[in-house]
Amino acid sequence: MSFTDKVRNKVEELKGGAKERAGDATDDEQLQAEGQADQTSAQAKQAGEHVKDAGRDIKDALS
Secondary structure, three states, X not given: OOHHHHHHHHHHHHHHHHHHHHHHHHOXXXXXXXXXXXXXXXXXXXXXXXXXXXXXHHHHHHO
């Protein structure tokens, strides 16, 4: 995973957390849900990147 991808995913996750907290503070259920969805999306992207890294590591170990 490139450093840039890690940063982008973390920023998206943090934005989602901020949206969720703002929704909590204002009792806006839609904003809460959007924040949770953003966080989940970012975490899924991070997991995908980790899988790619693991695949590259295995490929490098076998060569």
